[in-house]
Each structure stands twice: as C-alpha cells, then as structure tokens.
Amino acid sequence: MLDARSGLVLRSMRLSDLPSVLHSERRSFSIPWQEATFRGLLRRRSSALLVAEDGGELVGYAVLWFAAEEAELGDIAVLPEERNRGLGRWILEGALREASRRGARQVYLEVRASNADARRLYEKAGFATVGTRPSYYSEPVEDAILMTRQLDTPEDSDS
Ligand SMILES: CC(C)(COP(=O)(O)OP(=O)(O)OC[C@H]1O[C@@H](n2cnc3c(N)ncnc32)[C@H](O)[C@@H]1OP(=O)(O)O)[C@@H](O)C(=O)NCCC(=O)NCCS
Numbered sequence: 001m002l003d004a005r006s007g008l009v010l011r012s013m014r015l016s017d018l019p020s021v022l023h024s025e026r027r028s029f030s031i032p033w034q035e036a037t038f039r040g041l042l043r044r045r046s047s048a049l050l051v052a053e054d055g056g057e058l059v060g061y062a063v064l065w066f067a068a069e070e071a072e073l074g075d076i077a078v079l080p081e082e083r084n085r086g087l088g089r090w091i092l093e094g095a096l097r098e099a100s101r102r103g104a105r106q107v108y109l110e111v112r113a114s115n116a117d118a119r120r121l122y123e124k125a126g127f128a129t130v131g132t133r134p135s136y137y138s139e140p141v142e143d144a145i146l147m148t149r150q151l152d153t154p155e156d157s158d159s
Helices: 015-028 034-045 087-101 116-124 154-158
Strands: 010-013 049-055 057-067 070-078 106-112 130-138 143-151
Touching: 010 087, 015 034, 015 057, 015 070, 034 049, 034 057, 049 087, 057 087, 070 087, 087 116, 106 116, 106 130, 116 143
Parallel strands: 070 106
Antiparallel strands: 010 049, 049 057, 057 070, 106 143, 130 143
C-alpha cells in the first residue's frame, strides 16, 4: 500500500517546484503547459496545485480549478520512471479529497482518446465518460473524452 510508505507526501505546489514540474511536463505531454500557466494558476485562489514527493524528490503533481460546486482536473502526471507503482492513483485520490474539501460535488476532466493509461486510471477511480469533444487536441489532432465523477462531501465521509 502506497499510503503506508514513509517519505511519500502530497503538498501544495510552490514556485520553487516549477523547474521540476516543467521538466516533467515536457516529458509527459506533446503540448506541455508553460511556466506562465503554472504561475498564473498558483496566484489564483480558485485553483489547487498539488505535488507528490517521495523522499523529498518530486515524483508527480496534479492541478485542479474550481467554479461553484464543480472542479476540473486540469493536469496530472507522474514522472515516467515512477509510473505503474500506484502513484497516479494516489495523487488522483488526494486531488479528489482536496476538491471535496473545497466544496466541489462533481469533478470533470478531459483526456485524449488514445491515452489508454490515463483513461484506465480514471475509470478505476470511478469516472464515467459523459461526452466527446471532437478534434479538441492538436499535435496530434484528436478527440477529447469528457469524464466526470461525483464526490462525497467531507460531511458524508465524517458520518
Ligand atoms: C496517467 C498517469 C498519471 C498514471 O500514473 P501512474 O503512476 O502510472 O498510475 P498508477 O501506477 O496508479 O496506475 C497505473 C497502472 O499501474 C498499476 N500498478 C499500481 N501499483 C502497482 C504496483 N505496485 N506494481 C505494479 N503495477 C502497479 C495499476 O494497477 C495500473 O495498471 P493498469 O494501467 O493496468 O490499470 C501517468 O501514466 C502519466 O503521467 N502519464 C502522462 C501524463 C498524462 O497523460 N496525464 C493524464 C492527462 S489527462
């Protein structure tokens, strides 16, 4: 169980994390987010940027933003050499807890149709496909699959 491992921490992203995050973005996406995007989101109170550290080293991250009772998972990645050991699931669950803590009742995300790893991760975490956005992505042009999941409120999990 990942949660039982010592040294694994999920915390808020800091400006000083950006070099590692940007490096991971470039290794994870054909159109990586740029530094200005992360800086802008870090300034916004309506967003949550989370970093996973293992033994003090950044191993992954997730980005959410909020509007009313909805959250959007805008970005999630695990360093290529750290994949397939449960970190993606662990970060996703932490991000969903954070969304729930911030009052969101529903989380949305978009994923490339060909991104089988991510789609499996989301399906296993209870996300359902609710639509397609044709030719949403470029490089390569590809449909987005829109997925959603309802969240428990913190009160639900207290009871
Ligand atoms: C999508 C992504 C975040 C998943 O991260 P991850 O850390 O590999 O995810 P997990 O390890 O939790 O799960 C992946 C697989 O490893 C398996 N796994 C988990 N722990 C394991 C372990 N200890 N030993 C072996 N396999 C394990 C899971 O069962 C899962 O298998 P499956 O794909 O056959 O269902 C990662 O692939 C990534 O960063 N991709 C590039 C960025 C990206 O596409 N992000 C999504 C944008 S929408």
